Amino acid sequence: MTIVQKVLARASGKAAVEVGEVVEPAVDLAMSHENAALVLNQFNEIFKGIDRPPRVWDPSRIAIIFDHRVPAESAKTATNQKRVRNFVEQQGITKFHDVRGDEGGICHQVLAETGYDRPGQVIVGTDSHTTSHGALGAFAFGVGATEMAAVWALGHVLNVEVPATIKVVVSGRLPPHVLPKDVILHLVGLVSAEGANFQVIEFHGEAIRTMPTSGRLTLCNMAVEAGATSGIVPADEETVRFLREEAGLTEALDLVVPDADAEYVRVIEIDASALVPQVACPHTVDNVKPVTAVTGRKVDQIVIGSCTNGRLDDLEVAATMLAGRTIARGVRMLVFPASWRIYQEAMRLGYLETLIGAGAVVLNPGCGCCLGIHQGALGDGEVALSTTNRNFKGRMGNPTAEVYLCSPAVAAASALTGVITDPRG
């Protein structure tokens, strides 16, 4: 069996499951952000006409992290957040991360670094980038708000068809200035924006085994940009190291790995050593080109951050390249770390001082700028170069603007010149 088959078999109380089989797996962790406001509305709807008060199935398995519009940009958002806060209090939900500098951040980073994620878990989230958590060996996928309301009520996901799996083998080692972001952009370009729809991507190979969890989170985060239900990295020594040393877990871990005879619907081989920096051009994530095809394109705004590339090593790449230098006149550079823990660590290590000294604006952790709902909007016809995950028309708040996606190395190199620049020189 593949990893997803093993996870779904365990969660459904079966010895084995086959691809296409319909199961109702128990949920280990159910995550929402501000859209918990809609989830709780739908949850209350379910209980209308039922002769008992609405209660969630297990308040210890629900995580709610405010990240999309923090601090609230409008009275409407603030009121929605207030409703969610009241619900959290009323239901006794424990994994709640409010707008706080000591424990807040973007949901996907907070779940990983707080140790809520475990290998072998079934994780659902009302966010398409819930695929991220496969970086720790979980089967994690995005659902809508009503689907989540059903999970809150019942504790399992209804009518899940066991997905087929694509095996992606990334052999060799990444060359200098080529980062995990380049691997996933290359893959999305290769399989297309719908190439993995209804399927899971399992990542294997030397480049994955030697990749820290940070990079694995980048890969799995963007698996959904190929349409994948989830991306999964087999749990290994690095997973254990991350969960013990960075997330502080002490309990036993179930490292689910695929069987040697697991069946894959497709195998894709990528030679990491031959990769060059990649750029996804407007307006689809699969419109991927080598950076050399777009060098010289003038940019108005550079963005480094998000659940995709706002971790400490991403900020380190940028700080190293910008140390003692100044970003080009005429370009704005926005940096938003993926969590407050990362923000504080980057502050301690001097990265934030370096970036601000070079002319960057450091924003608080959150999602707003990535999807054009809170700060960092683009002007008419402007061009952004961003380490975030989507470049759809209108994504950064303006349908006449253009968004290019890239790694932190490409973003930092381009900040110095004001045009898309190859970080390899």
Place this chain on the structure above:
Amino acid sequence: MARVVQALGDDISTDHIYPGRFMATVLPSETPKYAFADMTEFNAALVGGSIAPGSVIVAGQNFGCGSSREQAASTLKGYDLTIVARGFARIFLQNSINLGLRTVICPAIEASVGDELRVEDGRVVNVTTARAFDTVPLPAARQAIIDAGGLIPYVRARLAP
């Protein structure tokens, strides 16, 4: 018979259907006014009431790709539209089924604005061009939810003693 009121290409994202800047609006009763907000003429036609209930939007592959935002389904449900697409992204399709938005997977559909379509069991007939196109059934796992009229009544029935 249903008239095609919009014909779209591949990879129409949820940002396209329901731009992120309106995501603070969550209730199904309030989302319809922002449907296709950046396609100003179409949005005005929807909001202005000049699109007949039951009208059809035709689209290419991967309709509804991107975000899990349920507003993208509830905003269209508000106008009682049918979406006939060559393919749907997973989360959007599930959201649509959960909310009772009619979706038809029709891998070879060809239709233009103004065409009259007839959605039949197993095929879509473009009456205007006199051509028929096979449909693909919605995921079998979801049929019980469709039959129940959406996920909320389905779960309510499961919870009831």
